[in-house]
Amino acid sequence: MTNNSPITTEVRDGILIVTSNNPPVNALGAAVRQGLAAAIDQLEGDDELKAAVIRCEGRTFFAGADITEFGKPPVEPMLPAVVDKIEASRKPVVGAIHGTALGGGLEVALGCHYRVAVPSAKLGVPEVKLGLLPGAGGTQRLPRVAGIEAAAEMCATGTPLGAKKAAEVGLVDKIAGEESLLDDALGFAKGVVGTEPRRSREMPVHGDPAFIQKFATDNAKKFRGFDAPAANLRCVQAAVELPFDQGIAFERQEFMKLMFGTQSAAQRHIFFAERQAAKIDGIPEDIQLRPNKKVGVIGAGTMGGGISMNFLQAGIPVTIVEAAQENLDRGTATIRKNYDASAAKGRFKPEQVEAFMGALTPTLDLEALADCDLIIEAIFENMDVKKEMFARLDKVAKPGAILASNTSYLDINEIAAVTGRPQDVLGMHFFSPANVMKLLEVVRGDKTAPDVLATVMALSKKIGKVAVIAGVCDGFIGNRMLKPRQVEAMKLLMEGATPAQIDKVHVDFGMPMGPFQMSDLAGVDIGWHRDPNRVENVRDALCAKGRWGQKTGKGFYDYDEKRRPSPSAEVQAILDEFAAKSGTAKREISDEEIVERTLYPMVNEGALILEEGIAQRASDIDVVWIYGYGWPVYRGGPMFWADTEGNDKIVAGLEKHGFKVAKLLKEKAEKKERFTRAV
Numbered sequence: 001m002t003n004n005s006p007i008t009t010e011v012r013d014g015i016l017i018v019t020s021n022n023p024p025v026n027a028l029g030a031a032v033r034q035g036l037a038a039a040i041d042q043l044e045g046d047d048e049l050k051a052a053v054i055r056c057e058g059r060t061f062f063a064g065a066d067i068t069e070f071g072k073p074p075v076e077p078m079l080p081a082v083v084d085k086i087e088a089s090r091k092p093v094v095g096a097i098h099g100t101a102l103g104g105g106l107e108v109a110l111g112c113h114y115r116v117a118v119p120s121a122k123l124g125v126p127e128v129k130l131g132l133l134p135g136a137g138g139t140q141r142l143p144r145v146a147g148i149e150a151a152a153e154m155c156a157t158g159t160p161l162g163a164k165k166a167a168e169v170g171l172v173d174k175i176a177g178e179e180s181l182l183d184d185a186l187g188f189a190k191g192v193v194g195t196e197p198r199r200s201r202e203m204p205v206h207g208d209p210a211f212i213q214k215f216a217t218d219n220a221k222k223f224r225g226f227d228a229p230a231a232n233l234r235c236v237q238a239a240v241e242l243p244f245d246q247g248i249a250f251e252r253q254e255f256m257k258l259m260f261g262t263q264s265a266a267q268r269h270i271f272f273a274e275r276q277a278a279k280i281d282g283i284p285e286d287i288q289l290r291p292n293k294k295v296g297v298i299g300a301g302t303m304g305g306g307i308s309m310n311f312l313q314a315g316i317p318v319t320i321v322e323a324a325q326e327n328l329d330r331g332t333a334t335i336r337k338n339y340d341a342s343a344a345k346g347r348f349k350p351e352q353v354e355a356f357m358g359a360l361t362p363t364l365d366l367e368a369l370a371d372c373d374l375i376i377e378a379i380f381e382n383m384d385v386k387k388e389m390f391a392r393l394d395k396v397a398k399p400g401a402i403l404a405s406n407t408s409y410l411d412i413n414e415i416a417a418v419t420g421r422p423q424d425v426l427g428m429h430f431f432s433p434a435n436v437m438k439l440l441e442v443v444r445g446d447k448t449a450p451d452v453l454a455t456v457m458a459l460s461k462k463i464g465k466v467a468v469i470a471g472v473c474d475g476f477i478g479n480r481m482l483k484p485r486q487v488e489a490m491k492l493l494m495e496g497a498t499p500a501q502i503d504k505v506h507v508d509f510g511m512p513m514g515p516f517q518m519s520d521l522a523g524v525d526i527g528w529h530r531d532p533n534r535v536e537n538v539r540d541a542l543c544a545k546g547r548w549g550q551k552t553g554k555g556f557y558d559y560d561e562k563r564r565p566s567p568s569a570e571v572q573a574i575l576d577e578f579a580a581k582s583g584t585a586k587r588e589i590s591d592e593e594i595v596e597r598t599l600y601p602m603v604n605e606g607a608l609i610l611e612e613g614i615a616q617r618a619s620d621i622d623v624v625w626i627y628g629y630g631w632p633v634y635r636g637g638p639m640f641w642a643d644t645e646g647n648d649k650i651v652a653g654l655e656k657h658g659f660k661v662a663k664l665l666k667e668k669a670e671k672k673e674r675f676t677r678a679v
């Protein structure tokens, strides 16, 4: 170990203490790997040393291989060799685990002969979330240490185990005191001095091999489209069938296939994009934030209730305001019902639900918001209504309070202008259901102050949201890109495609549902003028016939009692009628044309959004679509996908169908440049 190595060693009672200090998460970069290998050489080479403890400083045990090294020339020793070296040691090595022992971090711990963990520790192999699999022996050692069932589930889902559960399956040998990890690990090491180390590779694979296929079948829907889950399960199966070294060779082969595939590149892109989205260009990360101890929500409808739940669950009290008692009662009852349902599923303990409800103050009095640090308006989506409310808020809210609108497309600048404090006004566009969807578009007005923006971005992370900053325009980022997709989808219906064909193209692409399934779910009647006698387009015709979507049992599809969709003759007749009226000739439409006319225009709109500075970066657009609309993470988001497709191919497709191509997109195509960083 060189003197500036992140790995240091010290000796205590004949035990070598090997410490990693590699912030922020002790990622297993080259210097760490070199230091660990040198420490094992030191252990083996000094007869005074009887055992070793491997531990980490900072917030966590090794949290995995250093993802920033991926795609770069490999630097020896590679992680599998380090794990093997630890395991081959003739003297016992104990892993002392706190924080999150993840990926390569857990694999290092599996190379150790024993594992001691604090109660709050988590142990997992989340590689599958990066489109990968544990590539340093994890798929072969976990079935031997923790059993087939735990190994299959951990590898295929990436879900970590808490220390207690890890101890139950044999992954942890001793639960240490939360504050006495090193002492307890040293004590454990002393207890095994002089014994033959228990090597994971020599332990028998145990558990029910049939579980692997059953797990794959039970999760087929969840794993649909992804390569990595099945690869992980194949490796666990190999552990059952092959001797250890052959299993390792199989794992290595499967790992390399994933590492150099587009899916992992896409998923690693999103890993970094999500973290990059939290950064605000031009605002220092250490800017002084405004207080955020108390939140006010105006409107106890679906959105207001869901928004309130986010803060209550983060331990932030909420005062919720409604105009009428019955709406207030209904809203708070709905919140209680949601929490009771979550508690019934084990997500919250009953006492947590009581605490959440105890921190909720329902009121009819807007003045009750006078001491709130942040007030979020979630009332009727109408500009006049919102402006009237913000004018009232301007008189009620304390100086410095942040005033946010949950509007999904209205102009934040126009709303801010009715207050005397436009610098304190911004948008917080939650996606429904607001307590479930992770995406939050934080809409900055022209006058929104930097500390207001930074405060809301920090608060968004605290309430578990993935926040993306958007500029003011119709639809901000997500809905603005949705619009051209919906417009083209409707045109394709006029030209001969069916709702089912178009939806299938999108579902096969990896979306959770297609444009018409989404419309039926959200409500065909959203934004409808409500006059059944005024029929000017297909949507009016559907709504006039009560075809408002799933909620009325029919929309673009007919639905049975289990809400299973089937094509509707009535809808087809309406489509044919409007096509005839508009003189549009019906024709066969290929799936390829549907992709070119519904997905390519989204990329084009994304390029315009970048040109106009509505999004800070292309990767932010990807984050919006992954977390707000279910774009398949293994395709990396619209802009990453365009880079993968080839921006020249996108331009050619758009031009073929007569679209005006955004300048930035054309430039990227001509220069063969990417919107996003290759990972």
Ligand code: T1G
Pocket (backbone or CB within 6 Å): 024, 025, 027, 063, 064, 065, 066, 067, 068, 079, 100, 102, 103, 104, 105, 107, 126, 127, 130, 132, 133, 134, 135, 136, 138, 272, 275, 276
């Ligand atoms: N490598 C490099 N940087 C990492 C990193 C990693 N593994 N994990 C986190 N960071 C950076 C992150 O980009 C951010 O940087 C900072 O650390 C704080 O992260 C061979 C192949 C550990 C639960 O997938 O899940 O091992 O933005 O904001 O919310 O089998 O980070 O500050 O500049 O997320 O407290 C497997 C990934 C790798 C774990 C902490 N391991 N990390 O969450 O902080 S592949 C993982 C996480 C592998 C082997 C395979 C989380 C966390 P910046 P953060 P956090």
